[in-house]
Amino acid sequence: xxxxxxxxxxxxxxxxxxxxxxxxxxxxxxxxxxxxxxxxxxxxxxxxxxxxxxxxxxxxxxxxxxxxxxxxxxxxxxxxxxxxxxxxxxxxxxxxxxxxxxxxxxxxxxxxxxxxxxxxxxxxxxxxxxxxxxxxxxxxxxxxxxxxxxxxxxxxxxxxxxxxxxxxxxxxxxxxxxxxxxxxxxxxxxxxxxxxxxxxxxxxxxxxxxxxxxxxxxxxxxxxxxxxxxxxxxxxxxxxxxxxxxxxxxxxxxxxxxxxxxxxxxxxxxxxxxxxxxxxxxxxxxxxxxxxxxxxxxxxxxxxxxxxxxxxxxxxxxxxxxxxxxxxxxxxxxxxxxxxxxxxxxxxxxxxxxxxxxxxxxxxxxxxxxxxxxxxxxxxxxxxxxxxxxxxxxxxxxxxxxxxxxxxxxxxxxxxxxxxxxxxxxxxxxxxxxxxxxxxxxxxxxxxxxxxxxxxxxxxxxxxxxxxxxxxx
Amino acid sequence: xxxxxxxxxxxxxxxxxxxxxxxxxxxxxxxxxxxxxxxxxxxxxxxxxxxxxxxxxxxxxxxxxxxxxxxxxxxxxxxxxxxxxxxxxxxxxxxxxxxxxxxxxxxxxxxxxxxxxxxxxxxxxxxxxxxxxxxxxxxxxxxxxxxxxxxxxxxxxxxxxxxxxxxxxxxxxxxxxxxxxxxxxxxxxxxxxxxxxxxxxxxxxxxxxxxxxxxxxxxxxxxxxxxxxxxxxxxxxxxxxxxxxxxxxxxxxx
Numbered sequence: 001x002x003x004x005x006x007x008x009x010x011x012x013x014x015x016x017x018x019x020x021x022x023x024x025x026x027x028x029x030x031x032x033x034x035x036x037x038x039x040x041x042x043x044x045x046x047x048x049x050x051x052x053x054x055x056x057x058x059x060x061x062x063x064x065x066x067x068x069x070x071x072x073x074x075x076x077x078x079x080x081x082x083x084x085x086x087x088x089x090x091x092x093x094x095x096x097x098x099x100x101x102x103x104x105x106x107x108x109x110x111x112x113x114x115x116x117x118x119x120x121x122x123x124x125x126x127x128x129x130x131x132x133x134x135x136x137x138x139x140x141x142x143x144x145x146x147x148x149x150x151x152x153x154x155x156x157x158x159x160x161x162x163x164x165x166x167x168x169x170x171x172x173x174x175x176x177x178x179x180x181x182x183x184x185x186x187x188x189x190x191x192x193x194x195x196x197x198x199x200x201x202x203x204x205x206x207x208x209x210x211x212x213x214x215x216x217x218x219x220x221x222x223x224x225x226x227x228x229x230x231x232x233x234x235x236x237x238x239x240x241x242x243x244x245x246x247x248x249x250x251x252x253x254x255x256x257x258x259x260x261x262x263x264x265x266x267x268x269x270x271x272x273x274x275x276x277x278x279x280x281x282x283x284x285x286x287x288x289x290x291x292x293x294x295x296x297x298x299x300x301x302x303x304x305x306x307x308x309x310x311x312x313x314x315x316x317x318x319x320x321x322x323x324x325x326x327x328x329x330x331x332x333x334x335x336x337x338x339x340x341x342x343x344x345x346x347x348x349x350x351x352x353x354x355x356x357x358x359x360x361x362x363x364x365x366x367x368x369x370x371x372x373x374x375x376x377x378x379x380x381x382x383x384x385x386x387x388x389x390x391x392x393x394x395x396x397x398x399x400x401x402x403x404x405x406x407x408x409x410x411x412x413x414x415x416x417x418x419x420x421x422x423x424x425x426x427x428x429x430x431x432x433x434x435x436x437x438x439x440x441x442x443x444x445x446x447x448x449x450x451x452x453x454x455x456x457x458x459x460x461x462x463x464x465x466x467x468x469x470x471x472x473x
Numbered sequence: 474x475x476x477x478x479x480x481x482x483x484x485x486x487x488x489x490x491x492x493x494x495x496x497x498x499x500x501x502x503x504x505x506x507x508x509x510x511x512x513x514x515x516x517x518x519x520x521x522x523x524x525x526x527x528x529x530x531x532x533x534x535x536x537x538x539x540x541x542x543x544x545x546x547x548x549x550x551x552x553x554x555x556x557x558x559x560x561x562x563x564x565x566x567x568x569x570x571x572x573x574x575x576x577x578x579x580x581x582x583x584x585x586x587x588x589x590x591x592x593x594x595x596x597x598x599x600x601x602x603x604x605x606x607x608x609x610x611x612x613x614x615x616x617x618x619x620x621x622x623x624x625x626x627x628x629x630x631x632x633x634x635x636x637x638x639x640x641x642x643x644x645x646x647x648x649x650x651x652x653x654x655x656x657x658x659x660x661x662x663x664x665x666x667x668x669x670x671x672x673x674x675x676x677x678x679x680x681x682x683x684x685x686x687x688x689x690x691x692x693x694x695x696x697x698x699x700x701x702x703x704x705x706x707x708x709x710x711x712x713x714x715x716x717x718x719x720x721x722x723x724x725x726x727x
Binding site: 419420422427445447 | 576
């Protein structure tokens, strides 16, 4: 059955090749640092990007931290990440393009395949696409600018809004948080900066597309979102990457600050190619009556470690993490959530849905912490796993550190397989076994899929259908 | 031509013989009832016709409009016009009933595929006929439905999918009198359109509203007696043992 699972993966790749998504493009790189990481490389990155002195210092200090810190000893095996063999900075074009027509043709072609312009024409307000390590295409419509919303790539933000960046950068995820946040802080490039002024509600989702397109490129996006009191924004990040035989490292840091009464939703559909290590630190600080929602879908990558976190720091702050993982043969997706209740009357909800097929492994790794004194706080965790083959595996590591006697805490977990009777029922109505499995899987992830913007929900279902082809054995 | 023709069917589940030498033949528009005590093999008979993988046909044949189907996957049988209602319909969380049923309709009717709007019109018409609330029909497939609601939803699926041969496995259990009348009416309407109906039931109750052309009594995995509608009444009055003279009744646990 494992072999049939592998076949399934191969089929999916073929389909994607037909779609052109995984066909590598030829792009000439304007600047690329040599392989490996050293103080000199870090300085070179700061120099090439013409960054202010303070950012150069931040990078260099983070590099020192990176050298000191050990990789986490828990979780998936990431020993094969070859830090010395990666390019840490690649820039394909001279500067950030302002209009679609300014984007170099090969890159435009790639985006045409992913469908950005179409998506934009339809209903996007602002699109910022990331190619390699830097944003090359970036458009903000008048309306956004008029309301005072800033939506730009991080490199531009450092130059144009140094006062905001210097104030918040690294305050939610310090460089010293873990080895990979240190690495990201040292060599970050690209990513998004979103600033929403007080009381402004951004009606349509802000979207960014990411793509790794060269072998052995490490991508180290850095995203910072600040929602001032009473504001609202939904940020959407999606990935699709071509497949190469050498390992690629993707290690992003996302910092979000949700001020009093503000609400931020951050949606990801991650479909990195199977050779990518996806080691991401995502965290948010949520103040009084603020709401933070992470919606996180993981389908691709070889190894993923990602635990979107909510630090509830003001009364009645609320955090939600909805996470979905689908791991096929050879994939390890270690995902989960952290909810730290740092104020009374705070609440958190974590929903995790994982699917494992072939020899794929998914894990839910979660932490809920409610210290003494956080009265009236509540947390609910539910994680469900669906195993499609006997060799597929799912583990649950739920940690609950609850010291407040008045806190309400709930936890439920389930592991299931697709039942013979379920399959027979759907087949008796005319569906093939594969269609039946796809429908059962789609139903399983429905609680997450319904939270996605429509085109992402459609994309997710399509990807799952690919993944489910020949999944049954 | 016969719509459903079963000859000398012998079936085992996990090596245990459940049915032997079961034969039955039906014409379009006919309603047949299979009655029998618990554990007589009624549900296995239904599941075997539909092709449940664990029901191993050891010998005999199942023909649908003259075509042998005993080796076909269940979905191929559905494409050939067969439908079975489940005694215990299965929940599929997160799967919209309407979306599922439209997909099922379009795969079984490739020449008359329906778009979402056309399908909804038809779906709602049949739901109204069965007095199923639209809200219920919009919920996820069988999730959180009561026993009676599930049975009604099975009949709704039958109406929507327009099969030519239906096997209804205890469609009458768990229904109140009003619901029973409604679904009997719906089944009769289906038969008038040419569909053959094989009703599997414990009780003669539903047969008051749905006059069967033939009644077969299945005991110990074999049809021990067949007759007209009156046979069902005899069973209701006198029980299985006295209605089947001279046959040794072997009971098994289901």
